Amino acid sequence: MSTFAEQLIIWHDQHGRHHLPWQKNRDPYAIWLSEVMLQQTQVNTVIPYYVRFMQEFPTISSLAQAPLDAVLSLWSGLGYYSRARNLHVTARKVMHHYQGQFPCAREAIQHLPGIGRSTAAAIAVFAFGQCEAILDGNVKRIFTRYFGISGFPGETKTQNLLWKKAEESLPIHYHNGKIETYTQALMDLGTAVCTRRAPLCKACPLQSECVALKENRVDQLPTTKPRMPLPQKEATFLLLMHQQDILLEQRPAPGIWGELWCPPEIGIGIDVITYCQHNLNIEVRALIELPILDHQFTHFKLRIHPQLLQVISSKSLITQPRFIWTKPSDALAKGIPAPVRKLLKRTFLSELSPYKI
DNA sequence: AACTCGGGGTT
DNA sequence: AACCCAGAGTT
Structure with missing residues (x-):
């Protein structure tokens, strides 16, 4: 196994998060809901919404039968409301087209509304143990620094390179549980160590190979989005x-x-x-x-x-x-x-x- | 490739 | 006030 993945997996055992509300099982519905809520939304913000939602709609069947108004009511305040509308559509689609069984292939998951490549990969990993690469804000930060990749990650060219690095860095020769641990470790490291400001490089399991740290460019990466004044x-x-x-x-x-x-x-x-x-x-x-x-x-x-x-x-x-x-x-x-x-x-x-x- | 879609946390 | 967050859909 690559040093990169191995170091992350070792680090996660001691320093990773193990008790988030959606880590209790491999229920595809519970994992899907968490991944959608976590799109552009921080963990601590999501948790109370997630708990309430799972209490009200504990299964994909109960969600599919609910009126959209009830779903939006539970989503109120969380933002990006198209997520809630897509969630509702997808619940009904899974009931109707997949007999209530969430598809397990990343490609199939990705075709469902509100699920892009990264979210589909996360579901494939955590619900089905499949070896797929995610690319969220945490992963972008880690890879731009570890490989010294400049250029705004929103640009297609940079984004394609990051996807390539994410795939190449996967633990290919893994056994049960490694891909889940590896994926969770990436996000936990990005949240707790490889942070946007004031990263804790001295506590990082990847410090010896990190290009940005070697070249003293940690605070330059990832390249920030060029911003226009808001109308x-x-x-x-x-x-x-x-x-x-x-x-x-x-x-x-x-x-x-x-x-x-x-x-x-x-x-x-x-x-x-x-x-x-x-x-x-x-x-x-x-x-x-x-x-x-x-x-x-x-x-x-x-x-x-x-x-x-x-x-x-x-x-x-x-x-x-x-x-x-x-x-x-x-x-x-x-x-x-x-x-x-x-x-x-x-x-x-x-x-x-x-x-x- | 550029634009649209929220709300909250952090600094 | 600026930046960011477990991004995706549309044009």
Whole structure:
């Protein structure tokens, strides 16, 4: 076995993580769920969501039978909601096309929605013990440093080279359990030792062969993404109050916050009273402009101007299924984005708020 | 190849 | 405020 893999496996026995919630068994469903939740999301953030999700939907069958709304509700706050929608689609696909048995070949796994090459490989490794290479943020960091590879890992050229290194470094002549340990060791080393800033090279099992360490380039690698300043967007949120209820609208998918519930959003500068008359067919009275809510996405910044409005006419005028009237406390149990959760809490549920319901 | 999709943690 | 995180899908 290569020194690289062997050193990692030896290191993992003493220093790796062995008690994460999804490490209890080889249930493909449990492993698949964990891998999807962990896409672009840190372990400590995922754990409570994962535990709740497994309690609510302990099997792929129970997930497949659930309504999407229930799935999104459990996902609320975790972000990247297309993951939840794809999870739901895939659960039904596995039930229907694979008789509830998760496919075990990496290629087949990779064809399922929401599962790319790295996630498919992780599932193949941890659920089925197959010898496949992963390439996540941890692995990219370790390999760019160990082999001294410069260039932003998002570029195709660099990414292809990293995949090649990942495959070449696999423990080919392994026996039972080695590939799982090796794969977990890569991620644990990336999390605990080969960190983005201030890596603990003196504690690293790969230090004697690490090119970046030899050449004193550890803090130069991996090459950071060239960033553009984020465009600033603004929007008005209409908080329409009718007695104890507010109006929520289900947003279209695909798109930002697809299928999640939000107060109606309009561009700034649009006359609110007129908009409600013409587009919602509701007579309203403007109460107050609530404090601005700033939110940042990967590719733009959104400044939300929440406007509190009182409904004068009957609320029953809106009957489209994409609109609902709901108590703010009930809205928190639905699939709503994080800023909306924050807004509803501080406006309607805080003891300090004059609009507390 | 470039762009779209979130939210939270860290520094 | 910038950067990153067990990336994937679309165009």
